Amino acid sequence: MPQPATLTVSLLVNGRRIAAEIDPRRTLLDLLREDCGLTGPKKGCDHGQCGACTVHVDGKRMLSCLKLAACADGHAVTTIEGIAGEAGLHPLQQAFIDHDAFQCGYCTSGQIMSALEALADPALTTRAQIQEFMSGNLCRCGAYNGIVDAIMDLKADAQL
Template sequence: MTVTATVNGQPVAITVDVRRTLLDLLREDLGLTGTKKGCDHGQCGACTVFVDGRRVLSCLKLAVTTSGQAVTTVEGLGTPDVLHPLQEAFMRYDAFQCGYCTSGQLMSALAVVADESLTTRDQIREAMSGNLCRCGAYQGIVEAIIEVKARSHAAGSEDATPDAIV
């Protein structure tokens, strides 16, 4: 079947096997290797992306079901020259070591920053609990999120939410 979607703001039309996952379409067909494959079973969060503004485990989503939807991957967050505030905060708080989980952590963090009902460290930890980090960088991740949440609430939510995410 042909998938017609928007990926990081760019229109995409590609014919895929109906069994292909969104994760494999992103990495293997579109070359967007920032999104990682960890478990491939919905258990680690490394493959987290946004679909129509909601975080989704792309290893569990069939690519054909994204037709007509807007997909945002970590490549859509910032650029090497202009980092997204979360990317910049992750660097400052040492929120990664090997980096394998980081793109998934960033996409989940984006959802947590945007969710104004999450106001405490425990709530943030719970909301991030689907994203595992074998390097144990959890403390830095939470601190980075707290800082960006505070800044985005002070400035209005635009700071933390890329244009591609409604």
């Protein structure tokens, strides 16, 4: 049986250049978890329905289980592991702690990666708008109120 063709991809993951020889059918999620050893993005549903695999590609949130790694070639990818600074946690990570915005933690990395984009969007100003924006990220534990509270708090602080 013939071996599937491979291709080489090069991308910037959390500020570090990564090159890998991959099967063209490989997802970005599998590349990040298996080749890069990044366990923040989770394989939840593997169908783009839960948001646990959310990462940023060139600054925009993306469901990494639906994106082929080959399509990320030449792009910058940021995972939850890449958002904290040298001084410690990202303010959003701290806000999630402060607002009890996670329980089991399985969805937390995807929630935070989506919330980062919500924070950056000046059009999202109301609780209802943020809830709608975050609706693609599921939390089986029901920490939704804490998640929205964390985002609203940081949005309020940014307006001061």
